Amino acid sequence: MRKLVSAAIGTALAVFAGISFHHSRHLREPVVPGPAVSRVATLGDYFAPLKGTINDANIYILEGKEPGGTVLLLGGTHPEEPAGRLAAWIFAENAELRQGRILLVLSANRSGTTATRIGGAYPADFTIPTAWGGQTFRMGDRWSNPLDQWPDPEVYLHYPSRQQLAYVDIRNLNRCFPGRPDGLLTERTCYAICELIRREKVDIEIDFHEAELQYPVISTIVAHERGADLAAAASMFISSLEGFAIGVENSPKALRGLSHREIGDATGAISLLLEAPEPFLDATRGRTDRRLLLTGRDPFVVRAGRRGLLFEKIDEKGWPIDVRVGRHTSTVLQVLEIWSGDHPDRAVVVAGVPRYAEVVEKGTGAFLKDPKSVDPGRLSFE
Amino acid sequence: MNTIVTVLYYVLTAYIAVLIVWNFLKRKSWQEELLYVIVLIPFVLRLLRLK
Numbered sequence: 001m002r003k004l005v006s007a008a009i010g011t012a013l014a015v016f017a018g019i020s021f022h023h024s025r026h027l028r029e030p031v032v033p034g035p036a037v038s039r040v041a042t043l044g045d046y047f048a049p050l051k052g053t054i055n056d057a058n059i060y061i062l063e064g065k066e067p068g069g070t071v072l073l074l075g076g077t078h079p080e081e082p083a084g085r086l087a088a089w090i091f092a093e094n095a096e097l098r099q100g101r102i103l104l105v106l107s108a109n110r111s112g113t114t115a116t117r118i119g120g121a122y123p124a125d126f127t128i129p130t131a132w133g134g135q136t137f138r139m140g141d142r143w144s145n146p147l148d149q150w151p152d153p154e155v156y157l158h159y160p161s162r163q164q165l166a167y168v169d170i171r172n173l174n175r176c177f178p179g180r181p182d183g184l185l186t187e188r189t190c191y192a193i194c195e196l197i198r199r200e201k202v203d204i205e206i207d208f209h210e211a212e213l214q215y216p217v218i219s220t221i222v223a224h225e226r227g228a229d230l231a232a233a234a235s236m237f238i239s240s241l242e243g244f245a246i247g248v249e250n251s252p253k254a255l256r257g258l259s260h261r262e263i264g265d266a267t268g269a270i271s272l273l274l275e276a277p278e279p280f281l282d283a284t285r286g287r288t289d290r291r292l293l294l295t296g297r298d299p300f301v302v303r304a305g306r307r308g309l310l311f312e313k314i315d316e317k318g319w320p321i322d323v324r325v326g327r328h329t330s331t332v333l334q335v336l337e338i339w340s341g342d343h344p345d346r347a348v349v350v351a352g353v354p355r356y357a358e359v360v361e362k363g364t365g366a367f368l369k370d371p372k373s374v375d376p377g378r379l380s381f382e
Numbered sequence: 383m384n385t386i387v388t389v390l391y392y393v394l395t396a397y398i399a400v401l402i403v404w405n406f407l408k409r410k411s412w413q414e415e416l417l418y419v420i421v422l423i424p425f426v427l428r429l430l431r432l433k
Contacts (some may be wrong), residue, residue: 002412002415003406003407003415005404006406006412006415006416006419007419008417009416009419010420010422010423013419013420013423014423014426014427017423017427017432017433018427018430018432021427021432021433022432025432048420115433117392146432147433148393149427151387151388161395184384262403
């Protein structure tokens, strides 16, 4: 009888946890494609072995009336850095294109959106408030879900450099570029993204990220050498016009697998990576909950800042999600404006996307569309 | 090759889960029983592909 009671307690715990994990893995995130979205392809269209897998991510193709250049925006390379996915979401639902094309991936590592960090006590999801009630997103993790790629090796050897990296980074999309066609899921996803860039002749690829304040590469544009001038000009214009400061870092040649290095080397695209501050990721944070994710306010991180342990400022106002999303949208808009001015034949001219000040004033939710307001046939799901 | 390694890891997981259940059945104290039950949960969730 006692063993039956123990087994029942265990079963109850397993069912409770299992329901939560199943919900987290299968939560559907609706996307209302905006006026410029001409079609939705998937990564599997560019690399057939990825077709039908969890990382067969949607690619929203936005086309202008006039021909021009092509830009790829990658959200969700690290899904636990949600400002990147939300910025890409805003482009997908709001952008109007006058010239050129924008290719949007909202869940570059879709597998990574379906798990949270083991031992990290992350929330399973979070909700952005909107006038129509709010939209819920999966929280996600830095790495692909072990359910989709398991086990990890003792040491990860990056392909093709054979550089030794941390074992877990074999599931890190931003350590697996340029990818390997016969590799593991994460490597194959990177290969598919590079194939997309090559086949669509992408001019600029921009990878959205967030970073802990204890990490020195923060509030910056990391640029491949072919994009250094573009990033430097964008940094100057942003710092003088947009209401926030952003720096520029050169992509290191010795650290392999990152998008800003490998995409620039392996394809014809200029590769840039944007970093915004996310106190939720700091090791010294307090409770790791939805409030911290959305407000970016944490007294322990503030205390770390007072002790000079951080590479970015923080005060009691924190780093709210709207500030982080607005930094990304404005940075992309500035990059596109500078690029288009310098390359009129390869211009990408976009309207309808809010800049930093507007996102901060109105909130990210003001730019998310109500999925109930459109024909269900028009919806896509991430 | 990768698929074979993954399948082998699932077989290992099932084997360890069976060992944990076996130990659970052999325990005399309820504290140890509960300990084995809790240890078993992540193995079951992995085998069911929930976590």
